[in-house]
Amino acid sequence: MFLGISMWSFHKEAFAGKMSFQDFILYASNEGYQGVELLDCFWKEKEDEIQKAKDIAGESGLQIGCYSIGNDFALPEADKRAEQAKYVQRGIETASLLGAPIMRVFGGSPKQDVTYQKALPWIVDGFRACKELAEEKGVVMAMENHGTLSGSWKQVKQIIESVDSPNFGATADFGNFLLVDETPLDCVKGILPWIKHVHCKDFVPTPNGETQYYEALSKKRFSGCNLGAGVVGIGPLLELLKKNRYEAMISLEYEGLLPSSQGVPQSKAFLQRYF
Secondary structure: OEEEEEHHHHHHHHHOOOOOHHHHHHHHHHOOOOEEEEEHHHOOOHHHHHHHHHHHHHHOOOEEEEEEOOOOOOOOOHHHHHHHHHHHHHHHHHHHHHOOOEEEEOOOOOEOOEOHHHHHHHHHHHHHHHHHHHHHHOOEEEEEOOOOOOOOHHHHHHHHHHHOOOOEEEEEEOHHHHHHOOOHHHHHHHHHHHEEEEEEOEEEEOOOOOOOOEEOOOOOEEEEEOOOOOOOOHHHHHHHHHHOOOOOEEEEOOOEOOOHHHHHHHHHHHHHHHO
8 A cells, every 4th residue: 555645635725725736746746645636626727737737746756546526426306316427427537537546436415305225226326327437447436435324334335236346446434434423443344345545534522612523423523633643543444454455545634623734744644654
């Protein structure tokens, strides 16, 4: 496995226009990362930036280990699901142009009157409509355990087995398993054969008075923190992946309360011992 970083670690700076794709890639190179994860929500002039991002990464000796999009198939309207399938297919094309072997995808977001069981066939059919193109382009769609609709390891496993494609697997987000009231280590063990990408992030129970948090199904609240300072148990998770010869990128995804300029370097320093 090799160490990379997600541009989401600097999402506040990127959304504020204070960090471009070029800035991020050069930062990753200067800090000694081996790979980067790029997200479609940060494009400004997409057509121009795709080739620039690929060129700068190549010149910097960095692999674009993952390209991430934000699709949602948990939609009652068939026409909107069809639009989402086209969006995923465009993402596959972009990942291919970038030379990214992995594309992070979502199942869907919670909505009123939409349960997991109701959304399951919509999610599966949506990805089945995209798997032929993914196989043709050599891009693996890796579904993240994102949110509370399809965030448990058993749900991730069920969707992967139902889509049934060598180009469809899992993005294991260590922290997100806490939001469905599960133990991250048990979850990673449960989907281990299908893990194609990893988001390495840590959470703490939200401090009193803190307004930045994620709410779990149990109503527990968690906030991001420096890697190693929280309750996720990062070390045993990375040792498990090493033991099972996980070879893809470990993407540092910082969502902590400290400014990224502090939290990211501190998190990287913690991770170095595992590489």
